[in-house]
Structures are given as C-alpha cells and as structure tokens.
Amino acid sequence: MLECITKNEEETKSLGRQVGLHLSAGHVVGVTGELGAGKTVFIQGVASGMGVSEPVTSPSFVLMHQYSGRCPVYHFDLYRLESSSEIQTLGIEEYLWTDGVALLEWAERAKPILFPNFLHVQLHYLDEAPADSRRVVLEDPGGRFGRLLEGMLTRCEYLRWIRLPI
Amino acid sequence: MGPIIILGVESSCDDTALALVQDTPDGWRVLARELSSQADIHKKYGGVVPEIASRQHAELINALLERLFGQAQLGWGEVELIAVTNGPGLIGSLLIGVGAAKAIAFAREIPIIGVHHLKGHIYSVFIERPSLAMPFVALVVSGGHTVLVNARGHGDFVEMGRTRDDAAGEAFDKVAKALGLGYPGGPLIDQLAKVGNPGAIPFPRALPAKDSLEFSFSGLKTAVMYFLKQQARDQSAFSLSDLAASFQEAVVDALAEKTVRAAGLAGVKQIVLVGGVACNSRLREKMTQRAAEAGMDVYYPSPELCTDNAEMIACAGYHEFKLGRRDTLRLDVHPSLAI
Numbered sequence: 001m002l003e004c005i006t007k008n009e010e011e012t013k014s015l016g017r018q019v020g021l022h023l024s025a026g027h028v029v030g031v032t033g034e035l036g037a038g039k040t041v042f043i044q045g046v047a048s049g050m051g052v053s054e055p056v057t058s059p060s061f062v063l064m065h066q067y068s069g070r071c072p073v074y075h076f077d078l079y080r081l082e083s084s085s086e087i088q089t090l091g092i093e094e095y096l097w098t099d100g101v102a103l104l105e106w107a108e109r110a111k112p113i114l115f116p117n118f119l120h121v122q123l124h125y126l127d128e129a130p131a132d133s134r135r136v137v138l139e140d141p142g143g144r145f146g147r148l149l150e151g152m153l154t155r156c157e158y159l160r161w162i163r164l165p166i
Numbered sequence: 167m168g169p170i171i172i173l174g175v176e177s178s179c180d181d182t183a184l185a186l187v188q189d190t191p192d193g194w195r196v197l198a199r200e201l202s203s204q205a206d207i208h209k210k211y212g213g214v215v216p217e218i219a220s221r222q223h224a225e226l227i228n229a230l231l232e233r234l235f236g237q238a239q240l241g242w243g244e245v246e247l248i249a250v251t252n253g254p255g256l257i258g259s260l261l262i263g264v265g266a267a268k269a270i271a272f273a274r275e276i277p278i279i280g281v282h283h284l285k286g287h288i289y290s291v292f293i294e295r296p297s298l299a300m301p302f303v304a305l306v307v308s309g310g311h312t313v314l315v316n317a318r319g320h321g322d323f324v325e326m327g328r329t330r331d332d333a334a335g336e337a338f339d340k341v342a343k344a345l346g347l348g349y350p351g352g353p354l355i356d357q358l359a360k361v362g363n364p365g366a367i368p369f370p371r372a373l374p375a376k377d378s379l380e381f382s383f384s385g386l387k388t389a390v391m392y393f394l395k396q397q398a399r400d401q402s403a404f405s406l407s408d409l410a411a412s413f414q415e416a417v418v419d420a421l422a423e424k425t426v427r428a429a430g431l432a433g434v435k436q437i438v439l440v441g442g443v444a445c446n447s448r449l450r451e452k453m454t455q456r457a458a459e460a461g462m463d464v465y466y467p468s469p470e471l472c473t474d475n476a477e478m479i480a481c482a483g484y485h486e487f488k489l490g491r492r493d494t495l496r497l498d499v500h501p502s503l504a505i
Contacts, residue, residue, distance in 0.1 A: 009385070035340055036388035040331050058332045058384070060340075061179075061310030062256060062501050127399065131392040 001139045002149055004159035008132040011159070012038045012123070013045035015136060018156055019119070020049020022148045023101050025071040030107025030114050033123030038134055039105040042121060046103055047073055059105075064095070072100030078109040087113065116142035137164070171197065171240070172247045173270070174480030177223045177263030178255025178283045179310065184227075184234045185476035186245070189484055193296035196477055198238035200230045201470075220258030227266050242274060249483020252280035253503030255310070260499035268495050279483040280497045284505055287440040288317055289485065290471045290478035298465060301436070303429040307421060307449075308441035309335035309350070312381050314428045315505060317438070321489045325505050326428045327379025334417055335443045337383040341390050341413055345406060355410045356446050362411030364448075367393060367404075369416040371423075379428050386416050418449045422456040429462055439466040442473045 006012040019029070029046065031039045044056045050069035059065040059077040067073040074095040081087050087110050096102050097117065107114060120139040140149055153161050169190045176183040186197040202222075235242065250267035253260060264280070271278035288304045303326070304315045312329040332340070335352055342351025347358070369389050390413055397404050421443075429437050437457050443449065444466050457464045471477065 034391065035344055036384070036391035038388070040384055044331075055328070055330055057329060058336060060336050061333060062254060065502060125392070125395060127395075131389065 001137065001164040002152060003135065003137045003162045003164050004156070005126070006134050006136055006159065007130070009038065009041050012132075012134055012136070013041050013048075015156060015159065016042040016045020017049040018045075018152065019121075019138075019148065020046035020069075022151060023050060025099055025101065026097050027144075028096050028102045028104070028114060028118040029121060030104045030110070030118045031121045031123065032106065032108045033134075034125065037123040037125060039123060042123060042136075043075060043103050043105065047075070050101060069101075074100055074102045076102065076104040078104060078106040081106075081109050117144055118142065119145045119148070170246045170484070171244055172249055172480040172484050173245045173267075174476035174478070174483065175248065175250040175263045175267045176283075176286070176474055176476040176479045177227070177259050178251045178253070179259060179474060180219050180222075181474040182223050182226045182230055182263075183474055183476040183479075184230050185480055186234060186238045186240060187293075187477055187480045187484075194293045194477070194481060196293070197240065198234050199475070199477060200234045200237070201475065202226050202230055219256060220262055223259050223262035227262060231266070242270070245270075245274065246276055247484065247487055248276060248278045249281050249480050249487075250278065250497075251283045251286060251479050252497060253500030254283055255499075255501060257499060257501045260501065264497060264499050268497060272495055277487065278493050278495070278497060279486055279491060280493050281479045281483045281486070282503055282505060283479075284311060284313060284315070285323065286478040286482045288315060288323070288438065289482035290440050290467045290475065291438045291465055292481055293471055293477050294467055295465060298436070298438075301432070301434045302438050302465075303425065303432050303434055303436070304438040304440060305421060305425045305428075305444075305453075306441045307334050307439070307443040309333060309339060309352075309443075311335075311441065312383075312421075313505070314379055314425060316428070316432045316434075320485045321491075323505055326432070327381065327424065329381040329383060331382050331384035332387060334381070334383055334421060335441075337387050337417060338414075338443065340387055344391060344394060345409070350442075352443055352446060355414055356448065358407045359411035359414045359448060360407075362405060362407030362409070364411040364415035366408035367412035369393075369412055371416055371419050379424055379431075381420060381424060383417065383420075386413070414446070414448055418446070418452045421449060422452045425453065426456045426460050426462065429457070430460065435462050437462055437464045439464060440472060444472040445469045 047056045052067040052069040065075045122137040124135040174185040182202045185199045188195045301318045306313045312334045314326040316324045339351035347354040454464045
C-alpha cells in the first residue's frame, strides 16, 4: 500500500495518467473519496494514459460511459446506487475483468463484487491545506498490481511516496 | 384528413411522459399529455436509481397510454406517427419507452422515429412559439447535460461546447445533497437563494478557459465541499441561503457568459434556453440580462416543457419525419448518443 500527497488537480490527474499508462485489458480500478475529492479528475488522467482522446465526463447520470483507448475503457459512477444488490441487478460484473479496463467511481458501493482483484485508489481531503491538495492511497488487495505500484515509486518519485503497512 | 396526429414517448430518465400532439396551421396543438414523475420515489435516495426507474416505467407505461387516449378521446387508429426517445439516457429506462413504441408501430403499421433526447429539448421551445425560426444557439441544461448547440436549421445541429465534467443540474443535486436539502436539488437551491446574498461567498467561476465554450462544474462543487469542511472545523456559523445564492450565482454566471459568447461566435441574435435547469429563475433572469446587453433575445419554454416531456419528442420527431427520415422496428437504444 502506497500513499502520497498531490498538490493540485494537475498532479492528481497526472498520477492517474501514470496509472493509466500501465493498465491493460482485464484490470479493474476502484476510486473512492467524498464528493468533490477528485474521482472524475483522477479517472480523466487514467483514461488519457490509456490513450483515450475523447472528453471524459462524469457518468453520474447514465451510470457508465464507454471510451476507446488501447482497449475498451468502461467508466462507471455508482453515486446513485444504494446497495450492492442493486448493483448486481445492473450487471456491472459483465464489464469487469474482461476485454477492457473498468474504472469505477464510488467503488465502495460495489466492494463485495470487486474485492480483492482491483486497484483501490482512495482520495482524501487534507485538513489545513490548499483546497486542491489530496492524500492519495493506492492499495492492491489482490496482489495483482505489484509491478505497477513499484513502478510508481520511481516514475513519480517527486510525489514522495510513503509505504504503508498492509 | 386533418393535420397529422403524433404520439410522443419519453422515458430516458425518471419521468414516463406521453403526449398526443397535432401540427395545425395555427401551431402545435397538444391533444393530451400524461406525465408520471418518479421524483417522490427517488427523493429518498437523493437521485435517480436506474433499476427502480426502469421497473417503474414498465409498470406505468400501459396504464398511462390508456389514460392518454381516454383524455384525448382518440382511438389508436388515429395516430399516424410515433416519436420516441432512443438516447441518450439510462439504458433500462430507454428500453421500456422504445419497446412500447415499437409494439404500437408494429400493431398499427405506422412509422416510428427515434429522437435524440437533447434535440427533443431544443424543439420544446417551438411548442409555444411556432413562429420562432432557426438559426439560434440553444443551451440544453439539465441533470445529465450541459451542451451548447448551434441550431442552424432543421436537421442541421452542431455541438459548440459541453461540460467537461459534471452537468450543471448534477452540481445542483450534489450540492443540495451535501447541504441536506434533498432532491431534486435545483428548485430547492433556487428557492433558498432568493433570500440569500449571491456575493456572500466568492466561489470560483466555472470558466475553464476564457475563449473556450466548455463548461466545468466539478471545481465549483469541490469549492463548496471545502467551504463546508472549513466551516465545520472552525465551528463557525454561515447562512445556508447565502451559500445557496453564491453557489447558484457561480453556475448561472458561467452558463450565461458562455452561451452569449457562443451566440456571438455563431453570429446569431437568438438564444434558446431549455432543459430542467432552464426553470431556474436566476438563470432566466441573468441570461436575459446578459443577452440584452449583447443585443440578443432569449426564449425559453414554460416550466412543464423545460423538464422532460413527450410533446418535445413528438415535435422533434415530426420535423425529422418531414425531412424524410424513417426508422424501422429494429430501432435500438443508445445510452450515449451523440447529437
């Protein structure tokens, strides 16, 4: 588990981009954080790293946007969903671990479905800090993203990563 | 045979809407309308829940159709064209409307046309103003969309800009939820803002780049959340109505600014304001004021035609029909259909 601080929206997005550069078909990324924490911003970065050139906007209204990058990118927003039974009836599983990469906002709402084979990205507001600064935690509960996380330490060295005990 | 009678069907989100309209020489005649809003059902969730929405559409649509024809005192055989929203929207919800429309088209052997939801919104302005003519620039602003469209003529729509993150109505809903106001957020914030000071809190204006026609509301949403956190931490009191007014002013400023600029770039003197957020009283006021300064006129429909309705779908479908477009019973739904 790794943690860093991004100083502004741009850094949050470029961290997302670095993650996106190293994702491939079958990967699932779940982003969690309060309203306004920057989930869409982070995912915009991931999508750009995956070679998506279309504009990436919040899918709150229609639940899912699909983009084409190096492989299909499925961008979900579970904001409107209450229970995991509701999520199950929607058939989100059909888009997970498949021919594309699935990116989910409000991923905690689908945790029983996602766990453990997903990269969990937590975005936290910081107290007493600039409004756009965030504490970002990358967690790999299923052990699928070891190389990606190790790579972050060197590629994004400027973020001064901290290793957290699992 | 009198003027053609069109059945409009709209079910892209949480409202099941049906309408029977007729294009008469004196303008659009609405013979009957039925609307079943699910707002009460979705209120407790603070937003539209897709699975609930599509189940509700399925339960309601047949009864609503019967009531519609009863109200209009028409037989099914008198409908000559069906226009139905086939995107964008929630896939489950769209499927119910399109399924019902296809069943009727098949049974009665009448033509069917799939209508883009946003085009439908643009046509809502013609129902009360049949003499209004394109070109104009339309701002379609709702819970799911914030798009500027250059409407050059029937069948000739060009997108000029859109939001690059949240829709304006989505920002209203999310901020209202964070303030504990409830759902839908737009009308609640509008009401509260009337007694608040719009200059009380200097929220950032959602104008990404001065010369772009893109909108961005996620930074504003973050600024509101951050303000709330700071107030909670400092245990300081603030006026909820001032916050609502300041937030609303930031949204409205951005919408009015970009729309007037878009109309200038398109070289038109008419602005059309449609979609659920077009009901917002401050937006109407500000848009009219900014447009007047630029020598432009603003048109918007009555509130019941701003929110989702089927009259607009019938009207848009009929115009496409007149241009020669037809769909078949293979008509499919497109959750993210481009304009």
